[in-house]
Amino acid sequence: MLYELRDRFTRWLVYRQTLARLRRVPDSTLADAGISRSEIRQHARHASRRR
Numbered sequence: 001m002l003y004e005l006r007d008r009f010t011r012w013l014v015y016r017q018t019l020a021r022l023r024r025v026p027d028s029t030l031a032d033a034g035i036s037r038s039e040i041r042q043h044a045r046h047a048s049r050r051r
Contacts, residue, residue, distance in 0.1 A: 015048035 022030070022040045030036065035043060 011048040015044050018044040018047040 019040065022035070022044060027037065030040075
C-alpha cells in the first residue's frame with residue numbers, strides 16, 4: 001500500500017511540475033511543438049503516466 005501511495009504521489013508531482021513548466025512556455029514555442037494552451041493538461045497527464 002505504501003508503494004502505491006508513493007507512486008501516486010510521484011505521478012502527481014510529475015504532473016504538477018510538467019503543468020507548471022508548460023504554462024511558462026510562450027505561445028509561439030508551444031505552437032512550434034504542435035501544442036495549444038487547451039492541450040497543456042493532457043500533455044502533463046500523459047507525461048506523468050510515462051514515468
